[in-house]
Amino acid sequence: MIRTKVCLSLTGSTLAENIAILDKYRKWIDVAELRVDYLNADERLHIRKFPELAKIPCILSIRRVVDGGKFTEGEAARTVLFARGIAFANQDSRKNFSYIDIETDFNVPSIQDAALAFGTRIIRSSYLKEEPIGNLQNRINKLRLAGFEIPKISYEPRSLSDVTQLFHQAKQLKEFEQIIAVRGQLALPSRILATKLHSLLTYTLPKELLDEQRPHGGIDPISLSEIYNFESINEKTKVFAITGYPLLHVLSPKIHNEAYRTKKMNNVFIPLRAQRIEESIEFAEELSISGITVSRPFKNTVKDFIPTIDENAGYSFTCDAIIRENDSWSGFNLSVNALSETLCKFIGRKNLAGMKIAIIGAGTETRTVSYVVKLLKGKACIFNNPVSQAKKIADLFSFKSASLSEDSLSKISSYSDLIIQTKTENVDIVRYGGVDIVYDPIPFYEFTGNEYVFDCTYNPHPNPLIVRAKKSGCNTANSFDMIQRQSRAHFELFTGVPYDKQEFDSE
Template sequence: MNKTKICLTLTCKTIQEDLKIIEKYRPYIDMVELRADYLEEDECLHIRQFPRLANIPCILTIRRRIDGGLYVGGESARTMLFARAMAFADQNKKNNFAYVDFEDDFHIPSLQDACMAFGTRIIRSMHDMNNPVYDIIEKCNSMRKTGYEIPKIAFQPHTLDDVTHLFEVTKNFTDYDHILCAMGSLGTPSRILAHKIHSFLTYTSAPENLSNTNVIGHLDPITLHNIYHFKDLNDDTKIFGITGWPLAHTLSPELHNKGYKKHGMNCVYIPIRTPKLSEAMNFCDKVGVQGMSVTVPHKETVLPELARIDEEVADIRASNTIVKEAGQWCGYNTDASGFMTALKEFLGVDKLRHRRVAIIGAGGAARAIAYAIKKLGGKACIFNRTLINAKIIADKYGFKYAPLAQDSVYDLEMYSDIIIQTTSVGNGYFGPSNESNDPLYFYNFKGNENVYDIIYSPEITPMMSRAIASGCHVSNGYSMLRHQGYKQFKLFTGEEYGDDTN
């Protein structure tokens, strides 16, 4: 089978808008899918000319609402629209639609005969917008009535295990062209690693139109090309990743994949989203993932899965990095060393003697940061809504602890030389501060605090914005991400990451 193609799905309201999108992303794609169900009604009269204008292999799709599209007309009208788009075939095949997408229950002999006559291949598709599909190969076989058809199955997984099943049953599925994908955020691996399920193509959407395909879970073609180096992936590619939930905002794939490219390594690093750690481990074992970054909420629950742990993990009782070594999972913690390096850069000091530090939160990241503060000689107070979790960390390192609440303002002021925010509150949030996006909404910054928020998306959280307005020295968590990521890179590959400024 040929290498998996990148197909840009076009969902603009007019043909001219779609053509502009093609020109913008032409260097990153192999073909396009014209979603005529998104076009304004008058525009549909002109779709016959689209392949000639686009000058790239085109799929014609008129997707019904039941299958995740916008078309609401009757089947007779849709049949006429397909017929009009395929009529008067040009002797130059480039001016005809190269492919047409017919659902598995849409069988119109005249249209199928026209496809055969005009050299247009039929994509015979099945979509389940609500549930996974398990008998994938059997369904593909039954959908493929002739050797000319390309069966397509797209489904909505309920769990990462549903995605793992897709990889498992199709690892040797190379008998004929087929298109397979798991939709939504859980299904992202099936799009990046489409070569492992031997999919004929992977669908993408332009960044401008991603809101039209939110439920489906398309990536954009620049991300596929520049971050995941999609065209370079093959059966020998080593796979690494990051697991967590919901894992909505992470720059780790960009950092790691940039390193692989720089060093000429045949590796890729992908998001593996799941609320259940056991499913991430199962995915790794079945798909062949060699190592993972581990983030919220799995940093502590991963420990029983590990055959060996390093000194930091043993002390912190949280692991943010696991690596397959001699067939067994081994755990490391790069958060602590990464944070220490980042904090030293932020403050311009090597030690924290006589510094009082407020650590906000009591999760896996807070554990690593408390370890680092102790190593650097600082005194700290752990602030957390669930007081017992704060106490556990505080007792281990001889720190104080207090509730994360308005009643603790005095304690915060006492430990405000450095304020380190370790929770996910504020992640992905923009706009003014409030109780839901700012863990210190009740605290008034004086302007003399050093404020470090481990969140890096957005670059300035609502809490950071208030601190900046008060004159505080402020940093987000990107520096920590970089430094802990460099150490992960070394654990994954055995190579130093090196300078990342170019």
């Protein structure tokens, strides 16, 4: 079996900048890719010395705009740069580029002969854009024109179903070296599970280049190793997942994978971004995934695709976990207990009896929140625009409903013992502290300092609602504690192994 190596793509504008980045991540990588197309023009003159400076196997890449790169000077100039990069080979092969990445239509015999003579492996790349990839094995065999060349398929899928097909076809690729490089916001499963794709390399980027406020498919080397235990993943590794969209700031992979590592379990828990829950289920069945944490926006809809659900899922009308046994899926709502425990801990009471609660929003989380408030004997009013969505949920639990506007100020005030923010979809996004966050949904409400304010959304950066409530002296909390409790319950449901939180550092 091919051991997948971790490659760090370097896109700095100078060699010195790239070496500094490389030094930061050196401990977690096997190979560095120098993207010459990102270098300043004067820096490109000195690329030959980069492998000696890097002290690690290096790939020489000069990617054209048509292939997703930045090089615009034409093929003649690119050929000269390739020649400059591999010329004057050193007898110590560690001081030469170990690989040169060229495309299927780049056929310059002198470059190819020099690479062969100097012991530089050729990566022969094909950049595909059609949907989906058909006959993957045939495509790779056509690229494998010479035994010393390594075929590389670079592909940007348009749906998770395309990624599923890629994993299905990759089962035929066990015997030879090849590289499968998935691009775009759906790439992350392929980066983490590159071993199961039988890919020689998995590509990573410096964390500084990854925008955590936008959906993307990239990953940095430290996260790949320390969150996903990449070095331990093999063909026998069992896969579990969290699915949803856009899946920003998810904590569950860290919690689950830390537990697997501590308990020496050959498992990995990955994020699975999808536009439709059916695609997530299809991917799970292809990779024999038997447990999935369900995140927004699928919590309300996943029950339509599985035959059985538990009591909490039935009463709350939402599922946050599904498991597959004997080729059949079952749905569960474990966030009911997690949220109940978190809210009681937050307010320092056993229940919400005698309290009037304002529930802000009528989205994915609102049904579970409403069910929990009902179980804990609280009275609530759901505030939302349009109010019809609030009324639809409120009627299920015999709660009140009202518009989310200044016209409802007096009603919010009368239900302000505990304010629970659930609004996560279709909201205004603003820049706050340099990051994108959900806007304060009740800017017209003045806190007295006596309210408890709970934010069901999780973002490591506090949003303006919580900031404003804190300044007024309110007790505030986000869903961090609830997510931890829910993740521990999911771990036990998926693995059948008790989660002893005293073993771990996450609490």
